[in-house]
Amino acid sequence: MKQNNMLAMILAGGRGSRLHDLTKKVAKPAVSYGGKYRIIDFPLSNCANSGIDVVGVLTQYESILLNSYVAAGRRWGLDAKDSGVYVLPPREKSDANLDVYRGTADAISQNIDFIDTYSPEYLLILSGDHIYKMNYAKMLAYHKECKADATIAVIEVPMKEASRFGIMNTNETGRIVEFEEKPEHPKSNLASMGIYIFNWKQLRKMLLADMKDPDSNHDFGKDIIPAMLNSGGNLFAYKFKGYWKDVGTIDSLWEANMDLLDKNNELDLNDSTWKIYTEDVTALPQYIGADAVIDRAFITQGCVIDGEVHNSVLFTGAKVAAGAKVINSVLMPGAEVAEGAVVTRALVADGIKIGKNAVVGSADSKNIELVAKRVKGDE
């Protein structure tokens, strides 16, 4: 595979604090999703499938699991000769002390030396916590076609929700004329997906200037993009159509999992031309017992189902004992539901055991119940 001269940098430093206990020990991009995946599998697989060879992953907070997870580039085929996934936490340099990343732009600025070793023509900036499938090669082709200084991927959101996003206002050619962060009265419904292509040489200069600016937040959305627009830069919006989800809360993570139950759902993880790659966990196939009842479910290897599963997503190694019921729920890796227990509208965290005859969650709860501690049942 020939380098297409574009290096990708994934911003994966988010704490994801609204995911509560799920992100207590792992960074948000490493949160499990969709039965066998972790969220960061999506941008990484997209990179592999788009012909990108080298990916830097900018990590920060509580990142040991994330760091070791992405370091195994083989998982996404990113381990060929000139290929690699490189973990880039903040680090000490001869001319700078060890310090955290001050913002999304600073995270890139602090790794200019890394990027320079590959001297890419283009730099692709991605977020590590979005679920979507996208061909960045096509976006790059559009970027080149437009002779853009920067190209920003956008997605149409319902107009009434537009004020929750960073909104791009474009002219008829698709050129961005204005960027508004969470505007009260949005002029368009094109929301930024936080995916940027820059010409590296040009961005490099801007970053060096930005680093010295005491008033900057060192952030792409707040500083770099506005500065480019102000100086008359040629910025284009690249319209993305398809499934895209930022799973910031327990409810939205649950929802994103539930989306997979629909026949012909938009994400289509079964598409063999655009596979999402992930860790290859050694596990048995799914074992379905004699009295199991399954309707509408998304179940992966290592699961053992002897009870009932309705409208639910079961992750690697989840177990549902005879007589147990799992309804409208998500069982994360290794979660176990004992005999007679009933789990409804809940998200059961990794390895959590629900005891015999215990009842968790309820059908009419407003929010999804996160079960992050063992639930004792009858002994």
Add this chain to the structure above:
Amino acid sequence: MKQNNMLAMILAGGRGSRLHDLTKKVAKPAVSYGGKYRIIDFPLSNCANSGIDVVGVLTQYESILLNSYVAAGRRWGLDAKDSGVYVLPPREKSDANLDVYRGTADAISQNIDFIDTYSPEYLLILSGDHIYKMNYAKMLAYHKECKADATIAVIEVPMKEASRFGIMNTNETGRIVEFEEKPEHPKSNLASMGIYIFNWKQLRKMLLADMKDPDSNHDFGKDIIPAMLNSGGNLFAYKFKGYWKDVGTIDSLWEANMDLLDKNNELDLNDSTWKIYTEDVTALPQYIGADAVIDRAFITQGCVIDGEVHNSVLFTGAKVAAGAKVINSVLMPGAEVAEGAVVTRALVADGIKIGKNAVVGSADSKNIELVAKRVKGDE
């Protein structure tokens, strides 16, 4: 390959400041050696050849090249399913701010969570800047045989040099009775090689205690080993025989390279049963011109020799033009010597060009000349 229950941690945070310009941009373990290698290839290849699957590399200072270099575990075959090389710089945690490693033991302590994910029985601590070949599996067998709490690899040094080392005094069974750091009047010539095997559970407890000790230097040699000895621990010395070199200075780095010119030299890089693996650089074979003169040389692929090479080691892509002479010297990767130039007793750094008819170094200099800047010649 089945895990032999031993995880290796390589301390690779050294600045190597006595290597001057060579370590300005790369950490010492990443310094080039022996034509095609980097120093850290030795402990990493030793791990691979000893059947160790998981290696953590503790980096600190100016480590971007080192980090990306070791991250490609495929170079040492450490990329099988449950295998990996993990770069471990200091990092931010939920209960601790981002801080540098305070000592060799602290570097391990700060990564207890990483080690715990593999729950190894034994922990092997290595240094990233020593050149040697060693079967750690044999050392582990010895450790088990002795039922040791810790085993420390030692090498016999000339008695008169012993006061430069950490010296282990042992009884007749090989048990360590005393450890003296650089003793004025050494009682033995068994120098510690900085290679330790610990029982992880036991070490883990000691590290947790050490972290809280305000008087500790958080260092294996200064704190952990003495504490184990004081508490009557069963520490054994494992005698290593063979080539072992710590290349701390330009002179010793040059010397270590010159050692390779000897027929049947002790390091024997040509031994197919214990290969040292390294980066697979795309390069032509060696091209030797019509008027070349080579006697006693160690030359690798990518070199083009049209001049004279005597008693010298040439690294990947080094070029010696017609009429040039390279004598008792080391040309590091990509170094070029133009027509008529003469290089004697010098170490020419990566990519440095020696201009036409320039004269560098001299046959009777006391020290080896490090050439780290372009030398202009006749134009």
Add this chain to the structure above:
Amino acid sequence: MSKAFGIVNFAGNHIQVDGLQAYRPVGAFSFLGRYRTIDFPISNMSNSGIDNIQVYVRRKPRSLTEHLGTGRHYNINSKRGQLNIMYTENNRIGDIYSTDVAAYIENMDCIERIHLPYVVIAPSYMIYTADYSTFLSEHIESGADISMMYHSVDNAKEAFLNCGTLNINKQKGVLSIEPNHGNAKNKNISLDTYVMSKELFIDLVKKAHKTSSMYTFADILNEECENLDIRAVSHRGYFAAICDFNSYYHANMDLIDLKHASDLFSPDWPIYTRTNDSCPTQYFEGSKVTSSVVSNGCLIEGTVEDSIIGRGCIIKPGAVVKNCVISADVVIGKGVHVENLVVDKHARLIRGKRVIASPEKPGYIKRGDTL
């Protein structure tokens, strides 16, 4: 790191699995949906610390070559270790000249170049787990020339009919190796699994080759029982031999019972395989799946009972799959009822509404067939 290298032998001419074998060697047979039979001997070796493995293959090596790759997914270090596929020119199945001995002779230079003092040989057509490191160390301790594994069975009259059996004395010495004539219930079935010094192995191969061009390695062993100290080592745990079509079917069906499967699969002894990066399986409204083993990547809308479903299968609404072993990427169409079948890869059962074989003689649907 073991002192032994491994050899995974191909299924000899005594093994004939109708149907499936026309497309790939027995080692590449799909097993329990997501595995291939060769995963078992290779995982056994890898888990035993053997990382230098030669896999011998005769005809149709493509699927096996692709499945094995460089062995990284078996945890074999890609620099220090070696997983090599060894071919032979004598590769016609059934050809009396096409023996394991002929293949070893043809690749003798590669065998001789290995710097390890012992060899462990295992077959590609048997499903079992065993720790070869114990096998090796006990062999060395015993001082025997050769150690070989066997499994005592009580159904040798109707099963294992193509396998070898061991005749052993009280001290576990092997007196002879004979084919199973089906004349007795209780037999010691040979696991075709040996350990010996590399030197002796080479000697025996050369001797066999000299003695007769159609001699197999088992033949020469049988002949040498008198001269050599050959010890039989009893194997315990799950054991199946894929020696004909029926045994293939039943070995799969057996493992639908999680209790039987737990005999074979242990968390301490992982069985590795190549991942296909399939997504989880989607069960839709109306699906009814019981007593089955299902692989990833399936879309299930119909009924599945007492069956094994391979990766990426589509079971349409109203379809009924019963007592079947379904390979990867098979489609069972709307309202199609299939029973007692082995369905090979990429087959599409769409038009024929009832494809039912008798439970005594399960049927076979060819690779890529559309019915």
Add this chain to the structure above:
Amino acid sequence: MSKAFGIVNFAGNHIQVDGLQAYRPVGAFSFLGRYRTIDFPISNMSNSGIDNIQVYVRRKPRSLTEHLGTGRHYNINSKRGQLNIMYTENNRIGDIYSTDVAAYIENMDCIERIHLPYVVIAPSYMIYTADYSTFLSEHIESGADISMMYHSVDNAKEAFLNCGTLNINKQKGVLSIEPNHGNAKNKNISLDTYVMSKELFIDLVKKAHKTSSMYTFADILNEECENLDIRAVSHRGYFAAICDFNSYYHANMDLIDLKHASDLFSPDWPIYTRTNDSCPTQYFEGSKVTSSVVSNGCLIEGTVEDSIIGRGCIIKPGAVVKNCVISADVVIGKGVHVENLVVDKHARLIRGKRVIASPEKPGYIKRGDTL
């Protein structure tokens, strides 16, 4: 990411390289010490963004399989990309039934399953570099049915005698493809390198197969010159065909000149190969090496002139190696004088003190031979 998949074809029956070919297919021949000939077509494809490659092989596939591995060292993504080795049962070299067409037919299901609209076909016995992405895009732009590469030579009387030649009109349309009869100095040698739609490729293969069991793909193309728009694309730069023993020797010797080598090797177009992790080469006192290309891992104490030395060779004191192509792991003993030879892998020239062939007819020393 290319819209084409790649096929690397085996050397057809018109290619016969005495000696070397008995041990491995032409694609696995050692070239310039550290390469194998197949490195060139595969690197060309990889550098052109083609990461789905089928390599066809006939007899003795082991060395090729091991060399190619999963293609990671050719920069092929191990998940998204595929480097598959395709075997054929019709694998006897020289057998008229053993054609490329027969091999394609045998593996047609694997070809049909590829979801890419174009195919680039290249041979394994030619040494050249070419950007297939330009080749493909120009092909698509031209609207032609097929584009094929040729190289104009002025020595077709004495060289390229087994190759195909193109008869082309002013508009670069291909009128016919004929064997080189050596009857003219100037010829357009076919590079056996084609681009076309996958669909047309499959049609032509099936048509060839129907027409005659001994038809090759070049045969059907020749026949279709009238019906199809086949365009000839001129190739520039270094080009060599390994079509017999002499051309193998001379292609190697040519590249001892760094100027010629610079025509073939460019920093922008890396030629990848599998590393053996050999250490650098040690030159000892008394060694005298001039005008030579030397691989890593050698121990040199003797004299080497105008030669290519493979990996891991030992040239003992007093030995003289002149105008030789030496493969890997060869030993030239004390005082042994060798000249005008191709020495195959693992050979040991120790006793015979002078092994000298004539420069017109270079000699061949067999693999593993001890002289």
